[in-house]
Amino acid sequence: MRRNKRGGQEDNPSEIDLTPMLDVVFIMLIFFIVTASFIKEAGVEVNRPDASTSSKKENVNILIAVTATNEIWIDKRRVDKRAVRSVVERMHAENPKGAVVIQADKASNTETVTAVIDASRSAGVYDVSLATEDS
Numbered sequence: 001m002r003r004n005k006r007g008g009q010e011d012n013p014s015e016i017d018l019t020p021m022l023d024v025v026f027i028m029l030i031f032f033i034v035t036a037s038f039i040k041e042a043g044v045e046v047n048r049p050d051a052s053t054s055s056k057k058e059n060v061n062i063l064i065a066v067t068a069t070n071e072i073w074i075d076k077r078r079v080d081k082r083a084v085r086s087v088v089e090r091m092h093a094e095n096p097k098g099a100v101v102i103q104a105d106k107a108s109n110t111e112t113v114t115a116v117i118d119a120s121r122s123a124g125v126y127d128v129s130l131a132t133e134d135s
Contacts, residue, residue, distance in 0.1 A: 047106050050133045062091050062100045062125070064116055068107035072116060081112065084119040092125050099127035 047068075064084070065073040072079045074087050088100060100120040104113045113130075120128045 062088060062095075062098050062120075064088075064100060064102045064120070066102065066104040066108045066112055066116060068105040070109050070112040072112070081115055081119075084116055085123045088120050088123040088125060092123060098125075099129060100125045101129050101131050103131040 062074070067073070072081060072084060074084070075091070079087055092098065102113060102116055102120075117128050
């Protein structure tokens, strides 16, 4: 066997193995994805009106969106005006402490919003609120 002139060292420089670091990064990524809290949205984008006397609600469970074209969306599904009561009753039975929060577009008709409020109250939910933007 032949020896190198430099005292037996190899010609290949030593390399750092990055596999353990990548494993740690992926484990941290999975941890943050699993532990992140997700915000429940109504399913459609609406322009909410501004209000100076708004207050935050903590127990928000039933989100109802009324679009500018007076479409009613509950739980990312379009709902007919006549079916709002039964859908709210079903969702209220699943979580009796939940409140109804209506996200109405500025351009939506007051008649549609009032019908949604009446249907929610007749479904047994008396904690009904309108969502607004902070001004």
